[in-house]
Amino acid sequence: MKIISCIKPVPDPASRLIINESKTWIKDNDLTFVASEADNYALEEALRLKEKHQGDVAILSMGGDEAARVLRSGLAMGADRAIHLLDPKFKGADEFAAAETLAKAIEKDGGADLVLAGVQSDDLGTGMTGVMLAEFLGYAHATVVIGVEADPAAKTLKVKRELEGGINETVELPFPAVLTIQFGINQPRYASLKGIMAAKKKELKAWSAADLGLSDNLVGKPGAMYEVKEVFVPERKSRVEIITGTAEEAAAKLVEKLRKEAKVI
Amino acid sequence: MIFVITEHRDNKLKSITSEALVFAQRVGQDFGQPVTAVVLGANVSGLADELKTKKIDRVIVAEHPDLAEYSPDRYVEALKTILGNEKPFLVIVGHTTQGMDFAPRLSVSLRRPLIAGCVEYEKQGDRLILTRQVFNAKMNMKTGVRGESPYFATASPGAFQADELQSGGNAEIVSVAVQFSGPVRRKLVERVEAPRGMVDLSAAPIIVAGGRGLKEKDNFKIVFELAEALGASVGASRPVVDSEWLPREYQVGSSGQTVSPKLYFAVGISGAIQHLVGMQTSRCIVAINKDVEAPIFKVAHYGIVDDLFKVVPALTKIFKDLKVS
Numbered sequence: 001m002k003i004i005s006c007i008k009p010v011p012d013p014a015s016r017l018i019i020n021e022s023k024t025w026i027k028d029n030d031l032t033f034v035a036s037e038a039d040n041y042a043l044e045e046a047l048r049l050k051e052k053h054q055g056d057v058a059i060l061s062m063g064g065d066e067a068a069r070v071l072r073s074g075l076a077m078g079a080d081r082a083i084h085l086l087d088p089k090f091k092g093a094d095e096f097a098a099a100e101t102l103a104k105a106i107e108k109d110g111g112a113d114l115v116l117a118g119v120q121s122d123d124l125g126t127g128m129t130g131v132m133l134a135e136f137l138g139y140a141h142a143t144v145v146i147g148v149e150a151d152p153a154a155k156t157l158k159v160k161r162e163l164e165g166g167i168n169e170t171v172e173l174p175f176p177a178v179l180t181i182q183f184g185i186n187q188p189r190y191a192s193l194k195g196i197m198a199a200k201k202k203e204l205k206a207w208s209a210a211d212l213g214l215s216d217n218l219v220g221k222p223g224a225m226y227e228v229k230e231v232f233v234p235e236r237k238s239r240v241e242i243i244t245g246t247a248e249e250a251a252a253k254l255v256e257k258l259r260k261e262a263k264v265i
Numbered sequence: 266m267i268f269v270i271t272e273h274r275d276n277k278l279k280s281i282t283s284e285a286l287v288f289a290q291r292v293g294q295d296f297g298q299p300v301t302a303v304v305l306g307a308n309v310s311g312l313a314d315e316l317k318t319k320k321i322d323r324v325i326v327a328e329h330p331d332l333a334e335y336s337p338d339r340y341v342e343a344l345k346t347i348l349g350n351e352k353p354f355l356v357i358v359g360h361t362t363q364g365m366d367f368a369p370r371l372s373v374s375l376r377r378p379l380i381a382g383c384v385e386y387e388k389q390g391d392r393l394i395l396t397r398q399v400f401n402a403k404m405n406m407k408t409g410v411r412g413e414s415p416y417f418a419t420a421s422p423g424a425f426q427a428d429e430l431q432s433g434g435n436a437e438i439v440s441v442a443v444q445f446s447g448p449v450r451r452k453l454v455e456r457v458e459a460p461r462g463m464v465d466l467s468a469a470p471i472i473v474a475g476g477r478g479l480k481e482k483d484n485f486k487i488v489f490e491l492a493e494a495l496g497a498s499v500g501a502s503r504p505v506v507d508s509e510w511l512p513r514e515y516q517v518g519s520s521g522q523t524v525s526p527k528l529y530f531a532v533g534i535s536g537a538i539q540h541l542v543g544m545q546t547s548r549c550i551v552a553i554n555k556d557v558e559a560p561i562f563k564v565a566h567y568g569i570v571d572d573l574f575k576v577v578p579a580l581t582k583i584f585k586d587l588k589v590s
């Protein structure tokens with residue numbers, strides 16, 4: 001089985017996000033980047049499928065130097081090889097342009113039986129990329145996946161999806177397919193020291209827009225379907241009453257209010 | 266023309282459909298555009314009759330045995346046919362597992378923009394500016410779509426109020442015949458309720474729920490201690506369950522339990538939309554979070570902006586003392 005697992009570099013969840021001067025994005029030059037959490041689950045699932053059925057697990061990321069770092073971690077976790085989509089022209093891509101670029105790279109790599117992406121990223125988090133990728137590639141797809149069984153001989157997949165309201169469904173689909181992997185599908189492994197050493201010898205190739213045969217109007221900002229007018233912290237039309245004081249004082253005031261005002265205890 | 270692609274299951278419209286229709290009615294009024302609701306299914310005339318009573322202009326019904334169960338291949342093919350015969354300005358879909366399963370494919374196959382997770386919009390001249398949530402609902406982003414219409418948008422659950430849906434129309438019902446040539450690649454095998462487990466939070470009067478802010482499994486004991494002092498049940502956000510600090514049955518939210526207790530404590534929970542939809546109807550919500558910008562404060566009645574490791578034990582002590590006295 002040939003599997004390609006996508007990894008998006010995102011700001012470390014612990015970092016404080018500040019909106020940039022032009023109010024079109026966050027200030028990202030001083031941030032540390034890590035793999036988006038759902039992508040760790042996706043890679044773990046890819047590695048488990050390989051352990052069961054043999055094959056090749058490639059990881060794919062579009063971004064600057066931060067993408068190279070998350071790819072190195074993915075190689076240390078156990079991926080066989082990595083593809084870095086690196087080109088200043090890729091910057092400013094929306095989901096549409098990102099998906100088209102990723103799809104072209106997968107095609108250039110000869111396609112795959114299975115492409116895995118996260119259900120949604122930790123930053124922009126639109127949850128569109130995987131499904132768009134499937135349409136660009138002409139592959140079948142399933143979203144919000146919490147279980148995967150592959151039958152490489154029959155070239156089919158049996159996949160469990162999580163719907164709203166505690167409903168799960170099982171679907172069958174053929175290779176090649178794109179799956180968007182839901183958080184919690186497995187417990188991702190940590191890179192071992194051996195894995196980190198081995199990663200240094202693994203292939204990490206970089207492809208540019210020209211390598212992918214993508215013209216300038218299809219990538220990055222020109223390839224985007226929309227422009228960002230403004231990023232802002234919304235005014236909260238909230239009813240919240242913030243209770244102040246030291247932790248002990250605030251706790252005491254809160255209990256008073258819950259008893260006398262809200263009358264819920 | 267504004268289109269709403271309705272969502273239904275077991276011959277009932279989902280509430281997200283009313284919310285999407287509210288979005289459509291508002292944009293329709295501002296831009297002087299009529300609203301059409303689209304129902305795809307088999308034997309769905311009852312749903313069309315229900316939609317007809319809303320203040321919209323038209324209901325398009327496409328019935329076909331292949332549409333009896335949702336399928337992304339069939340939905341994309343049917344909608345391409347239906348939209349292809351019209352001149353849509355905006356096509357609104359619910360930001361749900363189903364909506365987000367086909368809308369991105371449709372957007373790519375027509376090479377038109379899709380703005381996912383919309384919470385608001387603006388009219389700037391004759392341009393439509395769609396606002397969506399980003400960075401875990403901490404920030405909003407105003408987007409300007411490019412090129413010719415149609416534009417696609419998914420409506421974030423809860424952003425538009427279903428009870429603002431205007432009725433009193435007498436929409437025309439139009440049946441459209443659809444034929445399919447492509448394959449149905451993804452086939453439904455079965456649909457089941459996820460195992461419920463022993464913890465039923467639906468009837469709990471008080472819930473103390475903990476999130477990733479607790480940092481590690483062992484720290485969760487302070488949540489249990491507060492719950493015990495209050496005689497409350499314990500709940501959790503999804504990452505707590507994904508990290509195996511607690512079993513799945515403790516999870517509150519869109520993919521967990523929906524609860525509505527008289528008192529809900531959100532401890533170290535940021536308030537992502539998937540969590541909020543599971544608890545925002547609680548009568549009284551208390552948020553304890555060190556980040557004043559956390560979206561949980563949007564739905565909370567009382568908030569303490571401080572370190573939970575100080576606040577929670579302080580609360581536990583007070584409730585214990587109250588019990589004794």
Ligand SMILES: Cc1cc2nc3c(=O)[nH]c(=O)nc-3n(C[C@H](O)[C@H](O)[C@H](O)COP(=O)(O)OP(=O)(O)OC[C@H]3O[C@@H](n4cnc5c(N)ncnc54)[C@H](O)[C@@H]3O)c2cc1C
Pocket residue numbers: 006007008009025036038039060061062063091092093094095098102116117118119120121122123124125126127128129130224226227228
């Ligand atoms: C106008 C505009 C400007 C932007 N500018 C920047 C910028 O300057 N810097 C920046 O970092 N981002 C920028 N972005 C965001 C980014 O380019 C894409 O929008 C993003 O890659 C896809 O959207 P998402 O995060 O919502 O993905 P989702 O659909 O939520 O992601 C789901 C999954 O798709 C896969 N995936 C997504 N993106 C990638 C990727 N790049 N590589 C590999 N796999 C991926 C991952 O598996 C991920 O888990 C910009 C977006 C817009 C709209």
Ligand SMILES: Cc1cc2nc3c(=O)[nH]c(=O)nc-3n(C[C@H](O)[C@H](O)[C@H](O)COP(=O)(O)OP(=O)(O)OC[C@H]3O[C@@H](n4cnc5c(N)ncnc54)[C@H](O)[C@@H]3O)c2cc1C
Pocket residue numbers: 119120144182401475476477478479501502503504505516517518519520521522532533534535536537538539540543553554555556559571572573574
């Ligand atoms: C399809 C899908 C379904 C989902 N279903 C669900 C669901 O059913 N339920 C659910 O909960 N989520 C669900 N999620 C996940 C959801 O999007 C969020 O990722 C999740 O709710 C975040 O959990 P959290 O608030 O505990 O963690 P975080 O977002 O990481 O928030 C932790 C919070 O703790 C605060 N904090 C940290 N340290 C301290 C401290 N010392 N003192 C005080 N505060 C502190 C931080 O300020 C932060 O606000 C789903 C996601 C997807 C994609």
